[in-house]
Structure formats: C-alpha cells, structure tokens
Amino acid sequence: MVTLHQNGSWPTSYHREAYWCFAVTACIGCAHNGDFFRGLQLLDTAVILGLPRRQISAFxxxxENHATNSSMYAHWLSCKWRFGKMEDYSQRSVARDRLVRDGLSxxxxxxxxxxxxxSLSQREFQDMYVAYSKALVIRNFASSWPAIKKWCDLDFWVKEHGHRTVPIELGSMMKKGGMKEQLMTMRKFISSYLASSSDNGCWTLDxxxxxxxKDKIAYLAQHQLFEQMTDLLNDIDASPSFCGESGPVHINTWIGTGGTRTPLHFDSYDNLFVQLVGCKYVRIxxxxxxxxxxxxRKKDSPYGLQGNMSALDCENEDFEKYPLARTSEFVEVLMFPGDCxxxxxxxxxxxxxxSTSISVNFWW
Incomplete structure (x- = not known):
C-alpha cells in the first residue's frame, strides 16, 4: 500500500496481486477471530483495488453475511441517526423548476x-442511433426502477451499507490543486458530505x-459498486436490452455532492448513462x-496520458487561449431521475x- 500511495499506481501487476493475497489472508485471520467487520473492510479495499469479486465470491x-449478523453490526444499527432524504426531482416541482432556473450557467x-x-423500440435504437453514433436522451427509461425512490433515502444507505468502505474523490480535477482520493466508510461519506450537500439544494457554477x-465537493466516481454490494443490483435493470445481446461489459456507479464536474473526455465504449437521483447537466x-x-498530451498534464481528455474548461471556456473551440459544435441536456x-x-x-445525485452507467 505504501508503494501505491507513493507512486499513484502499482509498479507491476504482481504488486497488485500480492496485495490481494495479503488482504484475503488477513481476512481469513479476522474471520477466524470472529472479527468479520474488519475482514469485510479488507475485502472491500481489495475489490476497490481491482480484485474481481467472482474470484472469491463464496468467501x-x-x-459479508457474518459481518451483517455480528454484534458489531447490531450495535451499528442501534446508533441514532437521521440524515433524511435527498430531494426527489423525478416529478415536476418547485425545487425542480429552481434547478432549471438557477443551476444552469x-x-x-x-x-x-x-x-x-x-415510444422507442430496441431495433429503432440500434438502427437509428447506435449504428450512426448519434446521441439520444431517453426520458423515463428507468422511471420504474426501485432505485429511483429507494436511493433518495440517505438513511437507507447508512443503515444497509454505512459500514462499507468506498473510494471517494475529494476536490475537483478542474480546480487548482486537483483532487485526491480517500477511502472512507459510506456513513462518513454521507455524514461529512452528502447530507450537507442535500441541504444546499441547487449548486450553481459560480x-x-x-x-x-473546495472542501465540500466529494464524489464516488466511476466505481463498480455492485461488485461490493451485490444486493443493489435488485434495485436496477442490470442488463438493459438496449445494451445488445451481450449486455454491458461494466456497470459504474456515481454518487456525489452537488458541484461535481467531470472534465470533457471520451470513452472507448458505447455508454448508457442513467440518472437515478438528482440532476445533472451534460454536454456532448x-x-x-x-x-x-x-x-x-502526456507533456501537458498527468490527465493527458491516455489522450482522451480535453484542455477545455466547459461552461467557462478561454477562447483566447483555445480559439478553435469557439466554432466547435455540441448538444446539451438536463438529466432528471429516470432519464437515460x-x-x-x-x-x-x-x-x-x-444537486446531490446518483447515476449509473453501462459500458458495452
């Protein structure tokens, strides 16, 4: 782990796999001593660092089952908290109108x-949009998913998954100083960031x-959360038919405060991005x-290593520095719960x- 913190990545795949072995071995020791809570933390961290859960699924x-049946978990549930719910923007409301009015730059x-x-069939979607690489907003795509209502409740996350370890990005890639990643429990993520973000309501660009x-923005970003918490799969359609016969290659989860910004970039997969809680502005x-x-490029920034990041600061472009961007063409949309x-x-x-929000995306 020291090597990972110092270098930002594993020097070789062997270092990563050695850590996986350590984590599983240490977890066996914890389980032998009845400390399943600590054992689960070790396994969560290993999965976060790339260990496929399927390789140790039975263990x-x-x-996981013993941790949630332990006396430690019973004590956890007995603690008194009440974080309330995030705003439900799935229906037209005064709060939703305010987001449209004040949230956009x-x-x-x-x-x-x-x-x-x-009104859209799978064949039409494939033939008219996927085949021509044409972006499309599909309203009410996920309006019947249980996650739309269930995941608004911060107390649900704390009660069911508050003891789980997750990777959180603090700060922003688009601000001086960048962002840093920190492992913390879901409960700390909610109590320290999401709860206050929800109270804030609408987050403007200004x-x-x-x-x-800068210290209030936090993001569980592009994380395969379902690898850790498989029961959450019951709240979504884990293999939408629009992803084709083979289904998705990866499912990523995004849970963040208001004010999160993902810089202009591209991915190598076709992508279904589904908004479940809160509202996001997207430009393509x-x-x-x-x-x-x-x-x-690599010489410009560490973020340029893969060649899929733009230097533009969208919504705040410097056209004197980047004059060609002035004539670039884009389309834009506001995403509400249930939209894809x-x-x-x-x-x-x-x-x-x-706003405080939750999204999932399917790469295929």
Missing part, C-alpha cells in the same frame, strides 16, 4: 434529440468556483470535433452535478 459472501441553446422510452466550496461533442477541442442518455463511443462529454 466474500461468507464474510446559461439557458439550453443546443438541445439534444430526445424521446420517451415508451458557487462551486469559489474556494470556500461528436468525435469529428476533436481537432477543435485541444486534446491533452446514450453517449456513443469516442463522443466527447462533460458532466456537472446541479
């Missing part, structure tokens, strides 16, 4: 094509650019706009959280 299930000028889920907010540029988007966005492979996209 993981054993430790400017009115939507280049709306993305959209349709209702009930407010998150102030130094006073087609891949043919790449020459105008000032792609970062198809992001084609290699399409550039930027995302900002206007």
């Amino acid at each position: 993981f299930d054993y430790v 400017r009115p939507i000028s280049f709306p993305m094509e959209e349709c209702d889920f009930s 407010s998150i650019q102030k130094d006073t907010t 540029y087609n891949s043919d706009q790449s020459e105008k988007l000032y792609v970062m 966005l198809f992001i084609p492979s290699r399409a550039w996209h930027y995302v900002r959280g206007l």
Whole structure:
C-alpha cells in the first residue's frame, strides 16, 4: 500500500496481486477471530483495488453475511441517526423548476434529440442511433426502477451499507490543486458530505468556483459498486436490452455532492448513462470535433496520458487561449431521475452535478 500511495499506481501487476493475497489472508485471520467487520473492510479495499469479486465470491459472501449478523453490526444499527432524504426531482416541482432556473450557467441553446422510452423500440435504437453514433436522451427509461425512490433515502444507505468502505474523490480535477482520493466508510461519506450537500439544494457554477466550496465537493466516481454490494443490483435493470445481446461489459456507479464536474473526455465504449437521483447537466461533442477541442498530451498534464481528455474548461471556456473551440459544435441536456442518455463511443462529454445525485452507467 505504501508503494501505491507513493507512486499513484502499482509498479507491476504482481504488486497488485500480492496485495490481494495479503488482504484475503488477513481476512481469513479476522474471520477466524470472529472479527468479520474488519475482514469485510479488507475485502472491500481489495475489490476497490481491482480484485474481481467472482474470484472469491463464496468467501466474500461468507464474510459479508457474518459481518451483517455480528454484534458489531447490531450495535451499528442501534446508533441514532437521521440524515433524511435527498430531494426527489423525478416529478415536476418547485425545487425542480429552481434547478432549471438557477443551476444552469446559461439557458439550453443546443438541445439534444430526445424521446420517451415508451415510444422507442430496441431495433429503432440500434438502427437509428447506435449504428450512426448519434446521441439520444431517453426520458423515463428507468422511471420504474426501485432505485429511483429507494436511493433518495440517505438513511437507507447508512443503515444497509454505512459500514462499507468506498473510494471517494475529494476536490475537483478542474480546480487548482486537483483532487485526491480517500477511502472512507459510506456513513462518513454521507455524514461529512452528502447530507450537507442535500441541504444546499441547487449548486450553481459560480458557487462551486469559489474556494470556500473546495472542501465540500466529494464524489464516488466511476466505481463498480455492485461488485461490493451485490444486493443493489435488485434495485436496477442490470442488463438493459438496449445494451445488445451481450449486455454491458461494466456497470459504474456515481454518487456525489452537488458541484461535481467531470472534465470533457471520451470513452472507448458505447455508454448508457442513467440518472437515478438528482440532476445533472451534460454536454456532448461528436468525435469529428476533436481537432477543435485541444486534446491533452502526456507533456501537458498527468490527465493527458491516455489522450482522451480535453484542455477545455466547459461552461467557462478561454477562447483566447483555445480559439478553435469557439466554432466547435455540441448538444446539451438536463438529466432528471429516470432519464437515460446514450453517449456513443469516442463522443466527447462533460458532466456537472446541479444537486446531490446518483447515476449509473453501462459500458458495452
């Protein structure tokens, strides 16, 4: 772990696998002594650092079940807390209207094509959008998923999963000083960040650019949370038919305070991005706009290693420094609970959280 903290990555795959072996061995010792809580922390950390749960699925299930039946867990449940619920933006409301009015840095000028889920067949989706790499908003795609109502409740997360260890990004890649990652329990993530973020309601672009907010922004970002907490799969459709016959390759979870910003970048997979709690603003540029988007290179920034990040600060562009970006073309959308966005492979996209929010995305 010292090597990982010092270098930011494992020197070789052997170092990573050696850590996995250590974590599982240490967990066996904890389980032998009846300390399943500590054992589960070790396994959570190993999965966060890349250990596929399927390789130890029976042992993981054993430790997980005993941890939730232990006296330590009973004590956990007896603790008094009440964090309440995040705002439910799934229906038209005064709070939702306020997000539209105050959350955007400017009115939507280049709306993305959209349709209702009930009016779109799988064949139409494949033939008209996937085949042509054309972005599409599908309203009410996930409106019937249990997660829409269930995951709004912060007390649900604390009661069921508050003892679990998760990786949290603190700060922002788009601000001076960047972000740092820290492992913490879900309960600490909620009590220290999500609860106060929910009280704040709408997060404007101006407010998150102030130094006073830098310690309030936190993000469980692009994490395969379902590898750790498999029961959460019951709350979503884990293999949407729109992902094709083979289904998704990865399912990522995004849980964050308001004010999170994912810089302009592209991915190598086709992507279904589903909003479950809260609201996000998303902007998409087609891949043919790449020459105008000032792609970062390794010499420019550590974030330029993969060649899929743009130097543009979306919503706050410096057109004197990046003049070609002035004529770049994009489409944009506000995502509410239940909405799904198809992001084609290699399409550039930027995302900002206007409120405390939860999303999942399916790469296929």
